[in-house]
Each structure stands twice: as structure tokens, then as C-alpha cells.
Amino acid sequence: MKKTTYIGAFQEALREEMSRDERIFLLGEDIGIYGGGFKETAGLFQEFGEKRVIDTPISENSFVGIGVGAALSGMRPVVFLMFADLLPLACEQIVNEAAKMRFVSAGKMSVPIVIVPIIMQGFSAGITHAQSLISWCIHIPGVKTVVPSTPYDVKGLMKTAVRDNDPVIFHLHAALFGVEGLIPEEEYFIPFGKADIKREGEDVTVVAISSMVSRAIKAAEELAKQGISVEVVDPRTLIPFDKETIKSSVQKTRRLVIAETDCKTGGVGAEIAAIVAEEAFDSLDAPIRRVACLDMPPPFSPVLEKHMIPDENRIIKAIKEVI
Amino acid sequence: MDLEGYSELSSDQLIDIYRKMVTLRLFDAKICELFAKGLLPGFIHTQEGHEAVAVGICTALRKDDYVVTTHRNTGHCILRDAPLNSLMAELFAKETGCCKGRGGQLQLTDFDRGILSISIVGSGIPLATGIGLSVKLRNTDQVVVCFFGDGASNTGQFHESLNMAALWKLPVIFVCENNLYAMSVPVSKSTSVKDIANRAVAYDIPGMVVDGMDVCAVFEAAQKAVERARKKEGPTLIECKTYRFGGHFYGDDWKLYRSEEEVEKWKKKDPINKFKTKLIDLGVLTEEKVKAIDQEVTREIEEAVKFASESPALTVEEAMKYVYER
Numbered sequence: 270m271k272k273t274t275y276i277g278a279f280q281e282a283l284r285e286e287m288s289r290d291e292r293i294f295l296l297g298e299d300i301g302i303y304g305g306g307f308k309e310t311a312g313l314f315q316e317f318g319e320k321r322v323i324d325t326p327i328s329e330n331s332f333v334g335i336g337v338g339a340a341l342s343g344m345r346p347v348v349f350l351m352f353a354d355l356l357p358l359a360c361e362q363i364v365n366e367a368a369k370m371r372f373v374s375a376g377k378m379s380v381p382i383v384i385v386p387i388i389m390q391g392f393s394a395g396i397t398h399a400q401s402l403i404s405w406c407i408h409i410p411g412v413k414t415v416v417p418s419t420p421y422d423v424k425g426l427m428k429t430a431v432r433d434n435d436p437v438i439f440h441l442h443a444a445l446f447g448v449e450g451l452i453p454e455e456e457y458f459i460p461f462g463k464a465d466i467k468r469e470g471e472d473v474t475v476v477a478i479s480s481m482v483s484r485a486i487k488a489a490e491e492l493a494k495q496g497i498s499v500e501v502v503d504p505r506t507l508i509p510f511d512k513e514t515i516k517s518s519v520q521k522t523r524r525l526v527i528a529e530t531d532c533k534t535g536g537v538g539a540e541i542a543a544i545v546a547e548e549a550f551d552s553l554d555a556p557i558r559r560v561a562c563l564d565m566p567p568p569f570s571p572v573l574e575k576h577m578i579p580d581e582n583r584i585i586k587a588i589k590e591v592i
Numbered sequence: 593m594d595l596e597g598y599s600e601l602s603s604d605q606l607i608d609i610y611r612k613m614v615t616l617r618l619f620d621a622k623i624c625e626l627f628a629k630g631l632l633p634g635f636i637h638t639q640e641g642h643e644a645v646a647v648g649i650c651t652a653l654r655k656d657d658y659v660v661t662t663h664r665n666t667g668h669c670i671l672r673d674a675p676l677n678s679l680m681a682e683l684f685a686k687e688t689g690c691c692k693g694r695g696g697q698l699q700l701t702d703f704d705r706g707i708l709s710i711s712i713v714g715s716g717i718p719l720a721t722g723i724g725l726s727v728k729l730r731n732t733d734q735v736v737v738c739f740f741g742d743g744a745s746n747t748g749q750f751h752e753s754l755n756m757a758a759l760w761k762l763p764v765i766f767v768c769e770n771n772l773y774a775m776s777v778p779v780s781k782s783t784s785v786k787d788i789a790n791r792a793v794a795y796d797i798p799g800m801v802v803d804g805m806d807v808c809a810v811f812e813a814a815q816k817a818v819e820r821a822r823k824k825e826g827p828t829l830i831e832c833k834t835y836r837f838g839g840h841f842y843g844d845d846w847k848l849y850r851s852e853e854e855v856e857k858w859k860k861k862d863p864i865n866k867f868k869t870k871l872i873d874l875g876v877l878t879e880e881k882v883k884a885i886d887q888e889v890t891r892e893i894e895e896a897v898k899f900a901s902e903s904p905a906l907t908v909e910e911a912m913k914y915v916y917e918r
Contacts, residue, residue, distance in 0.1 A: 294729065320729060325756065326752070326755060326756060326759070328748075328752035328753075328755070328756065330718070330748060330749055330752065331717075331718040331721070331748075331749050331752035331753045331756065332718075332752075332756070333718075334715065334717075334718025334719050334721070334722060334749065334753070335718050335719075335721050335722035335725055335753070335756065336722060337718070337719055337722055338660075338718060338719035338720060338721060338722020338723040338724075338725070338726065339722040339723065339725050339726040339729070340722075341703070341708070341719070341722070341723065341726075342658065342722075342723045342726040342727070343726055343730055344725075344726045344729060344730070361712060361715055361749075362715065362718060362719075365712050365715060366710065366712070366715055366719060371914050371915070371916070371917065372694055372914045372915055373691055373694045373695045373699045373701060374691055374694070374695070374701055374703055374914075375691055375692035375694055375913075375914050376913070376914045376917075377702075377703055377704060378701075378703045378708075379917060410915050411915055411916065413916070433917075434917045435916050435917055509916075
């Protein structure tokens with residue numbers, strides 16, 4: 270094993286895959302010599318050159334569409350959206366085009382594109398540069414949604430994403446970029462649709478998404494001192510979604526809390542709660558609790574933004590409500 | 593009409609062009625008839641009046657080139673050699689259709705033959721540009737034709753994509769079929785320029801205004817643009833001034849926004865009649881041959897209708913099959 274960061278592991282996946290497959294190229298704003306707005310593509314332009322790492326004008330809708338067109342015709346683009354907040358600008362090409370091609374052609378066309386939005390939550394980036402829009406992405410049949418939370422997961426999932434023949438939205442969370450972790454020296458892949466139990470426990474299941482995973486683990490560590498045993502489950506991919514791991518965890522703990530980075534109404538947590546209520550209601554001994562961002566635009570003020578985003582204390586509070 | 597662009601074409605090729613235009617016209621007429629009888633679900637958008645644009649452009653292409661078109665697409669699919677049977681079966685929403693009943697007229701697509709229909713106005717433009725980028729990265733000499741209407745030239749995607757296509761010298765031919773109306777709104781009320789081709793100036797690429805009712809003129813312009821694209825010199829914007837003889841869709845109450853006189857005036861410029869007269873004058877076609885072509889094409893279309901109507905109806909077992917690869 271070797272130590273790396275979340276973003277380092279992401280770049281390692283790209284580097285390995287780009288070396289293997291010449292059809293893979295990168296498209297986005299400031300990803301070339303600048304190395305990405307948050308250094309997410311650092312070094313790749315120097316290594317692979319301007320034909321493989323292409324800076325675009327500020328035209329999100331069209332450059333995502335260009336990625337889709339290239340994917341339709343033999344290439345495998347990875348398209349960066351510097352902020353997840355830019356997803357709305359590209360929605361047309363994701364929702365109406367990329368998602369539909371395989372279906373409308375009865376399998377003759379495919380769109381092997383990976384779209385990488387970066388969630389800048391927690392940096393006072395304000396109303397239009399700090400949103401988490403993961404739940405929007407699970408409402409588009411035809412598109413897969415990946416939410417890596419650790420260096421190990423980000424590499425293994427990204428390698429799977431670029432080899433997938435369907436459109437994948439791969440949400441990176443900027444708050445995790447510097448997080449360190451161990452990854453194998455040798456090549457590995459993480460299949461889609463396989464949740465990971467990040468910490469085993471007996472009394473309550475916390476399904477945590479993206480940056481909420483580490484907060485849920487902190488909450489679990491704190492509660493362990495109080496004799497409460499928390500199981501933390503990270504779905505890792507939301508489409509496809511590993512219902513079975515979550516249901517069997519709930520069957521064991523009989524309690525469910527969901528922690529997510531999106532706002533609460535119509536969020537990922539709502540969907541997971543509905544699945545468990547529909548398919549594992551009998552396993553529950555307490556109501557399901559959702560811990561999510563407040564239903565408000567991300568505020569500029571650090572005080573207000575911190576108030577908006579769930580922390581481990583809110584997760585602890587929710588757990589205590591169901592124990 | 594000038595036949596300059598056809599100088600290298602044989603009589604057979606000229607007749608073939610005529611035959612293609614007739615096929616497009618009769619196919620559209622037939623699907624309107626079927627739709628009126630309630631035999632086709634959904635909506636029908638036809639190309640009557642646009643035939644010279646479709647044939648003029650597509651005749652300049654190779655089999656391995658790409659065409660991205662719009663909701664007004666029947667002719668483009670036929671010209672890319674999508675079998676009439678599979679096109680008609682798609683309109684009947686049958687398993688034997690080119691999209692197995694998932695697309696319908698709006699999305700009529702046969703990508704194995706390089707034809708892709710995109711029904712959100714303007715959205716085919718980035719996709720065609722992306723296919724152009726793919727061609728460039730794969731270093732082949734294929735070209736991409738992107739058909740769109742006057743309405744699409746007002747979308748952000750048009751401007752964003754032309755900028756990138758010009759910047760990266762992509763082998764894309766942007767063909768604006770200016771039929772004077774975006775659904776009901778006339779270009780005079782939606783578009784700041786008299787000639788949409790002038791928008792090419794903003795991206796420093798060639799822009800051509802062409803008589804879209806003259807198949808020779810369109811073919812000539814297409815050849816120039818194709819040559820430029822194959823030589824990797826970059827994109828071209830061709831504006832074809834044309835007219836749709838029907839409504840925006842079949843059943844559209846078009847008298848609300850244009851006069852019968854205006855439609856009649858344009859019908860006098862019918863691209864098929866015009867070309868037929870020219871070929872008869874030149875001795876390439878005879879009235880008998882014209883009749884024979886009509887009969888032959890009608891028979892082919894009737895065969896397609898028979899094939900489509902006799903194809904089994906879709907069943908729901910595989911409804912979800914093509915949402916994801918796995």
C-alpha cells in the first residue's frame with residue numbers, strides 16, 4: 270500500500286487509464302497548463318499534451334455536448350465542470366442527449382463520457398459556487414452517479430468510470446482533495462453498485478454520502494465512547510445503487526440515519542429513506558432520520574455556511590433521536 | 593438555374609438526384625396521409641419544400657461521413673441510405689423500426705449509417721461539433737454535416753459551438769435550413785441579421801448564402817465546404833434559403849402566422865418541379881421517365897408501409913432493456 274491524497278488518487282486513475290487508452294481525453298476550463306481550477310488535472314497537460322488535455326472556452330453547455338458527440342463517435346472523453354454549480358448550464362446535453370442515446374437507438378449508440386463536477390461546499394464560495402447537486406443527477410435514467418469519499422474509492426471508481434460505456438457523473442468533493450489515505454501499489458477497480466461498510470456497528474446504520482462519510486465516522490467514534498455502536502455505510506455509487514447492503518445493514522441495526530451533502534427536500538436521503546421504507550419497513554424499530562443541508566442557497570458567510578452543512582454533531586443528534 | 597456544379601455529373605447521377613428528391617417528397621406525403629388516418633402515433637414533421645437542401649448537401653458526402661439533423665429529418669435519413677422499411681416501421685412504433693420504436697419521427701436515427709436526429713432545437717450543433725472533434729483526434733478525413741433551422745441559429749449552443757469549431761478547425765459543415773419560421777415566429781421577429789450566413793463573420797469562417805430551392809446551387813456550395821473540411825481547413829456555415837410547404841408539424845394551424853398567398857408563392861419555386869423541368873429541357877429526363885420514377889418510388893414506399901404495418905407490435909418485456917448497457 271502507499272499513501273496518497275484524494276485528488277492524487279483521482280489523477281493516478283486518469284494517468285493510468287490515459288496511458289492505456291488513447292481514446293481518453295480531457296475537456297474543460299483551465300485544465301491545461303493551469304492544471305485545473307483546484308489542481309484537479311495538475312501535471313496531465315505536461316504529460317499527455319494539448320491533444321489529450323484540451324482547454325475549452327467558457328461554454329459549458331456546448332463543451333459537454335462536444336464531449337457527448339465525441340463519445341458517440343469513438344472517443345472516451347472526461348469532461349470537467351469546475352464547479353458542480355455549472356451542471357445546470359450543461360443539463361440540456363446531459364439530460365436530453367447523453368442520457369438518451371443508448372435508449373433511443375435501441376443499443377446501437379453509446380456515450381462513454383465521464384462528467385466531473387467539483388462540489389466546493391464549505392469554502393465560502395457563495396450561492397453559485399458551493400452547491401451540491403448530486404440528487405439532481407439520480408433523476409436522469411440513462412446516467413450513472415458516483416460519489417467517492419476516500420482516496421481508495423476515488424481511484425478504483427474512476428478507473429471503472431472511464432471504462433464504462435454509459436454516461437457517468439463523477440462528483441468530486443473539494444473538501445476531500447487533501448484527505449490522505451492508503452491505496453494499493455497494484456492496479457485495482459471498484460465495481461459500480463457496491464456499497465462499502467466503512468465502519469461496522471450494531472445499533473444504528475448511517476448511510477453517508479461523499480464528505481459526510483468522514484463526518485459519520487467521527488460521529489461513530491464519539492458515540493462509541495458512549496456505548497453506541499454505529500455502522501457507517503457508503504453507497505459509493507447512487508446509480509446503480511446497492512440496496513442489498515443497506516437493507517441488510519438495517520436488518521441488523523434496525524435503525525437508519527442518512528447523511529448527505531445536498532439540501533434535504535427531494536434529496537438523496539429522501540430516496541434512500543423511501544427505498545428502506547418500501548422494502549425493509551419491518552426491519553425498522555424507529556423512524557428514519559435524514560441529516561442534510563438546510564433548504565437554502567449556500568451562504569457566503571462562513572458562520573452561515575457552517576450552519577447550513579451538517580457536521581458530526583448533527584449526525585450524533587439524529588442518531589440519538591432514533592436510539 | 594445553372595448546372596455548373598453538375599459539370600462532372602453524368603445523366604444517371606442527375607436522374608438519381610431527381611429520384612432522391614421525389615423519394616423524399618413522396619415519403620413525406622405518405623406519412624402525412626398515414627398520420628391523418630390515425631395510423632402513426634406521436635407527431636409528424638415533414639420536409640416538403642426542403643428537398644433540394646437535403647439532396648444537394650447529402651450528395652456531396654461519403655458513406656463514412658456523419659450527418660446530424662433535427663426533428664425535420666425524414667429526408668436526411670433516407671439520403672443516408674437508412675432502409676425505407678426500417679424508417680417506416682419506426683414511424684409505426686414497431687420493433688423492426690430503426691430505433692425499435694424508441695425514437696419515432698422526432699428522433700429518427702440510424703447511427704450505423706452516420707445519421708443522428710436531435711429533436712431539441714440547437715442541441716445537435718454541439719454534438720456535431722463533438723463528432724468533428726472526434727474526427728480530428730482520430731485523424732481521419734471524414735466530415736460532419738450539421739443541419740439546423742433558422743430558429744437554432746439563435747441558441748447559445750450555435751454560437752458556442754461555431755466558436756469552438758472555428759477555433760479548433762473542425763471538419764463540420766453547418767447547414768442552416770432557413771425556412772423563414774421557427775414554428776410560428778418569422779425570422780424577421782426573431783433574428784437580428786438578414787442573412788444568417790453573416791454570423792460566420794463573428795467566427796472568422798466562410799459563410800455562404802445559397803438558394804435552397806436549387807439543388808445544383810446547394811450541391812455546389814456543399815462541395816466547396818466538404819473540400820475545405822476534408823483538407824482540415826475548418827468549418828463552413830451554409831445558409832440555404834428555403835421554405836416548408838407544410839406546417840411546423842402535420843396538423844399545425846399555419847394560417848395563423850403566414851398567408852396562403854405566401855405559401856403559394858413559394859410553391860411556385862418548388863425545387864423538384866424546377867429541377868425536373870431543367871432535366872427535361874436538357875434531354876436528361878422525359879415525361880415517361882418521370883412517370884416511371886414516380887411509380888417506382890411509390891411502389892417502394894408502399895412496400896415499406898406494408899412491411900411496417902405487418903411488423904408485429906412491440907411488447908413490453910424489453911421496455912427497460914436499453915437504458916443502460918448493464
